[in-house]
Amino acid sequence: MNRTETQRDARHVRRAGHIAAALVLAQAVGMRPAWAQETPARPVTIQPAPAAPAAAGTQAPQPAIRWEKTFPQIGSGKWTGHRLPDGQPDIQGDWSNSIANHDNFTDPQGGTPGDPVRRKRPLGPRAERAPSRVSYPADGQVPFQPWARAKQQELAAGFWNATRQEYVEPLARCYPAGIPKSFTWHGFEIRQFPHYIVFLFNSGTRIVHLDGKQHLPANIKLWNGDSRGHWEGNTLVVDVENNNSKARFGRTAEFASENVHVQERYIFDNAGRRFNYEATFTDSTVYTQPWTATIPMRRYVAGDPQDGWHYEVPLANHPGKELIADHVERPCIENNGPFGQVAIPKK
């Protein structure tokens, strides 16, 4: 019954073929929201992607993915953009982080230490790459307690040679990437509803409750935690408890414990093209002080080029000329036969 990897790849090829065909057909520009009518801001500096395999264990060649080295700050303030009928700022659609994948949490464009695949060119000075995702404290490092730093380094060292089950990065088993790693694993979609904001990741789905109800009982622990949010102008503020902390922050194995409390701020620019994700992690059992992660995001819209990573959304099949993004099942949402089958040692 189990489908082979070849069959799975063939399925992706079929989907890719459909995407290509749709792109050829998609010349006409129909009705588009304001933020889609102008050319989106491009990264200041463009460089080839660090190794960003779509799936651990598969060797399919990856298209070049564009990453920026710097990104604009976005201030919290009023929302002057489009609103939904329930009054929420309209932030629906497709997004992806603009600097790097999950290879390395604190040196996002530096690749994963110990990667057996030789780099095509030397890494160069640290200052030439995007800053650490740890925006506070200023040294760009997660302020681990000594035991936790030692554990993180042990796990990171074990990543390329998983001699123990706990060295297998949970996402390699196609388990949910959790917070904040989901934001650095392929593009994602935001859907909004009265009382809810839903994030559809390639590695799980997250529902943010906006209706003010209390968190779940503390002994319930979840891969994506339990999220309660509200809007403050252009900023979505989300309080996350009940985190099972099984997910890691990157291939460099930074982590939290089940006691972690995360306060997220999603700060949207009023043009609707970008947002910055800022999350403060507080966990006195793992860290010496609270610290903040910052991950910049940019929007993608129907008709944007498919790049196999940030934006993989095909155009819908329909008789009209309007470009409609078609949101199909996401590879890791289903998790039936995860790619982890090949990432995990057979023994």
Place this chain on the structure above:
Amino acid sequence: MRKRWSLRLERPATMVAASLLLASVLLAGTAAAADRIPRLNGKPDFSGIWQTTSAADYDLEPHSTRKDAPPSAGIVVGSVIPYLPAALEQKKKNFAARDTSDPRLKCWTLGTPRGIYYPEPFQILQRPEDLTVVFEFGHSVRTIHNNGTLHPTEKNQYWLGDSRGHWDGDTLVVDVTDFEDETWLDRAGNYHSEDLHVVERWKLLDANTIDYRAAIEDPNVFSHSWEIEVILYRHREQDFQLIENYCFTLDNDKYYPLPAAQ
């Protein structure tokens, strides 16, 4: 004497009048219930958290009690699933091996329509252009596209199928194709091939009740189309919410997370 007589005379008339009154109230009540269904842009709004109380997932067909299933008259219209002869043999094999072979035991995505009548809640989040269906079991997500788009031109294989909906009055009709063949329809081993084709009809009977029907066809497995019908109830408990159930992670639970402090 006269009073009693009077009562005897008047009683039938009173009862008729009361009956008429009651009937009109009931009729008005029924009409009001249909009128009071929640709506979004004028169409029925299915937003909410729903669950069946039926035993459908144990076995879609009628069955007596057994160790692993409560008795049930089933939800198959006409009671019997019209298997082709060879497929019926496969179904019997599946049934015999159900304790180990049911994909749900691996927490695999349940498929369509099984996710709908599986005994765990699912949430519908509705926009005018689509319905997002999030299943607690496996936290899998199905999008019912309701924006006039068609199935993709090339065949795909999705666990939950490719769903395209349209309105037939107040009924949401959803055409579902492009399936995997790795899901079952229930715990009794009823199954399908990649050529499964499901046409769902979703209708709100009142604000808190959905009448869910699905026509199922698969030329590789069934001799002709057949139907199921099941009622779904809204969860009305205060602050009820889905609790993500990524049960496929449980086999390796012991390796994660790390101890909080050492």
